[in-house]
Every structure is written in C-alpha cells, then in structure tokens.
Amino acid sequence: MINVQPNLAMDNGPNNPKDSETVIQCDLKELHYGAFKAVRDTRIPIRKGEVTAFIGPSGCGKSTVLRCLNRMNDLIRGFRFDGNVHFRGRDIYHPGVDPVAVRRYIGMVFQQPNPFAMSIYKNITYGLRINGYRGDYDEIVEKALRGAALWDEVKDKLRQSGLSLSGGQQQRLCIARAIAVEPEVLLMDEPCSALDPIATRKVEDLMSELKEKYTIAIVTHNMQQAQRVADRTAFMYVDTTQGGRTGYLVEMGETGQIFEDPTEQHTRDYISGQFS
C-alpha cells in the first residue's frame, strides 16, 4: 500500500468474521441529482476478496451506486447523498473525510476506455506520481501491465501514446493504471461493453486473478458475465409507482442463488428476460 493515509487506514473492525470480511458497507437511504430522486433504500455489503456484480435494467442506478462507493458523484453539482458508506469501518461521507483520499483506496475503471493523452508508461505512473511515490517505477509498470495481461503486447512500445492502442488494449491499460496504485477495492462500471468477446474474456479472467488481491465490484448488463465472474450479485430495479423513476435494491445474494432461485418476482422476470 502506497502512502497510507491515517484517517482511512483502519484495522479490521471488531465484528468482521475472517473469511467474509465486509470491506465496504453501503447503506444508502436516498440519493438525489438536484430535485430528481435517483436511488432509494439500497444496502449493499461488498466482501473482501470477492467479485460483487450489480445487475438491473438501464437507468436503475447501478452506475450511480457504484460511483457513490468512491465519492465520484461528488463531482456532479446538485448531487445529494443521504445515508452512509463504511469503508473498513469508517464512514467515507463523514465531513472530515477527503474524497480524494477515498479514491486512492477505491479505484475505478470506466465503461469507456479513457487513457490520458500521454505515453503508456506515463499513463501507468500517473497515479504513482500524484501519490508522491518515489521508487522503482519500471518495476511497478511491468507488474501492473502483467497484472492487466497487457505486458506482452506493449512491452516494446511503452513510450508510445496510450491512445495508439486498440480499444480493448486501452481498457486493459486503464485497468493496469488503476491497479498500479494498489487500491484496496476496484470498481468497474461495465468495463467490457466496448470490447470484443476475446478481450472481454481476457478482462474476465483478469478479474478472477485480481480478486486474490483486490476486492472488485462490477456493473454489467451481461448475465453470463455476472454468472462467470461474480461471487455475489445485487439486482436493482426501477420503482415508478411514486411518480418518479427511482432505483432500489431488490435483492442481493450468492450469484448462483440469484440466478437459479431468486426470492423476488422482479428478479425472476428480469433474469428470464420477461418484462411487464
């Protein structure tokens, strides 16, 4: 871990059983964008060393909830969050917590590959530089690129622009960039939606490897993908009964249970592709 910030680096809380330790506990009561109530009543625990998937119809607030977990939504004017998110026992929405520090522990990979307009090497060292890390950059770059299954493809052109890579390579570069700073948790918002099946497969394999070291939360529209990679799955849905379009958590459980034996009718309909 690079540059541990004292206000977030807390030891395991007292009531965390060893094997299913909860790293992030999200208790969302209400979430607004301006006057628009986007999400309500969503409690999602994210366990250490697991992949947690978010599924649900478009617009139900999956990205919104995911972005709450590292306070990315703070950048949106008018955003209001009611509830709390505990990261290793600390409420990250506490007024004394700096959102910038949160994001150094909880990294993010976005739907669209978004490498910076700089070399591959510099893309990866960017996070290290802003963390003020002094050390062997070369080693970390190689490790991150190997970790993202990209090393063999780019090892001879590290000085070339990150934009010169293909879309799938760019996405893996973004993953490498995110893991280079060794975050505790990696949030991925539809990381494969811009990728072909082969690159998708690579990223999925990658997730299975990465979860040994990192905790992963992923949003996906691909049911097979959720079944392939996720240990636990959260299903969200849109509530239109109160005149708005408010997303909420319908149920959450082991991936196998959600897909084979869901408790709620909504989940069953969604998974079997039936919509009312």
Added chain:
Amino acid sequence: MDLDTSSEISRPPSTFQRVSDRGFRILSLGFAWLTILVVLYIIWEIGSKSTPAMKTYGAGFLTGTTWDPNTGEFGILPEIWGTLYSSILALTIGTVFGVAVAIFLTEGYLGTVVYNTLRLCHLQQHRLFSKAPTACETLLKNLVELLAAIPSVVYGLWGIFVVIPMIRPTCNWLHESFSWIPFLGTPLSGPGMLPAALVLAVMILPTIAAISRDALVSVPPKLREASYGLGATRWETLLAVILPTAAGGIFGAVVLAFGRALGETMALAMLVGNANRISVSLFAPGNTLASLLANNFAEAGGDENKVAVLMFAGLVLMAITLVVNMIGALILQRATRGLKGLN
C-alpha cells in the same frame, strides 16, 4: 439521366433545384477565389509601391535606427523592436490572465461558488435559482467576450487617462528603488511600453480566453473522471491532464492573439509614446510599426518616396505577422497530431 421512377412523393430534383444548387456552388467558389485574389492583389500593390524604397535603402532600412524625413534617412529597427517587445509583453500578461479566465469558466469554480452560496440559503432547488450557477458562468463568458467589442480608440483613451495615472506612482517607485534592473531603467513619464502592453493585454484577453475555453471544454469529461478516479485533486488534474490535453488549442489562441497584438494600431499609437528608440526598460516610450504608419501617412501626401518608405514598413509588418502565424500554425499542427496519438 432519367430514372423514370416518379411516384407520388419521390421524384428527381426539379430543374430549378438543380440550377440553383449549381449556381450556389459556383457563387461560393467565386467568392472564395475573390478573397484569395484580394489578398494577393494587396500584397502585390504594396510590394510594387515599395520597390523604389527597397532599391534606395535595401537591408539598411531594417537595421537603421533613425527616421528623419528631412534628411531622407529611414530605418525601422526601433519600430520592429517595439512591435515585438510590446506584443510579447502583452502576450505574456494576456496569456496568464486569459487562460486563468478560461479555467475559471470551464472547471466549474464559479458555478460551485454560486451553488454553495445558494445552498447556504437552501435555495439551490428553487425554481428561480436552480439555473443560477450556469447562468453566472454564461454571463461571465459573455462579459469577457464583450471586451472584444470595445473600439480600439476607446481603449487608447482609457489607457491615457486611467491606466497611466494609475500605474505611474508604482512604476516610478520601482524605478527609483531598483533602477539597476534594466527593465526598470527609466522613469515612466507618461506613455510608454508598459501601459501600452497592459492595455494591449486587455485587448487580446477575449481572444485568448474564448479560444482557450473552447479547447478546455473539448477535453473529454472521461479524462477528468479517469484522473479523479485515481485520486488526483482538482489542481493535479488540471495541471497534469486537462491543460496538456488542451495545450494545442490554447497555443492556437496565443498565436492568434499574437497576430492581433502585432497589428494593433490605434491604442498603441496613443499609448506607446512614438519615440524612435530601442530600450528594454518597461517604462521607456517606444514605437511600433503600426503606429509609425498611422502617424506618418498624412504627411506623406503625394511624395512618391515617402509613400514608398511607408509601404516598405507596411510590408515588413505584414511579413512579421505572416511568419508568426505560419510558425504558430505549424506548431499547432504538431501539437494536435501528438494528441491524436499518431506520434
């Protein structure tokens, strides 16, 4: 070509449509060529009118430092120096402020301040005020662009009667305290390089601010997100990601502004002091090519030789502007190409 497939609705374009389409194409082509021809014609006229002076004075015209119509001795080195010096000074000041304004306008600083103020009064969702943050940003942007609408001569008046009296005490104090620094080597007795450059900076500010703003706005939001997502602060994101990505566009803004500063006439003629001398002192009066022309064309009258001399000076000014713009365009091209990842 007749397809002969006319139905009720689909049918080939009528003769009128075809003729007007063709006519419009020819017309726009004609105007495009006309523009080019006018430029070439002006260059040719000025070139031919200045040939006598070129023959008489040759390269000495560019290196001479006296301008004396009585003895017929003409040299424009002080004016070349003054043109470049005042423009570069103005550009330095204007770039700093212009880019700062552009950042302030695009990175949501103003909007956030307004929004937070409203939130203190719990008005942020009020029907009347919810659009206030964006409205304030638009207002400021338009105000800055309005600076470009002020006539040059009004800037000159403002410079003479407001700026010079305002900065004079400070300048003279600086001169007295640090006269060993070459830039502060003379007192400011009235018009001079610094007031001219200050006013010029304000004049080119809208160009720099508006174009830089466009460049900053066009930085994809996903790059900001990427940077914030890695735990960068606003400042780090701005310096390491946003400004470098927008650098090409910002540089374009600076080059355009440089072109404008080089040719700016009226305000400089009023403020620069029209003294035929070369000095690095910020407070010394000087002269620029444009203001030299403005101050001398009336006396030239029918005197062929004097007209030729002025035309020659005009040609030099045009050449400087052209070279600056071309260098700028070249660097700009490189910068954008680097951005696209082709380098």
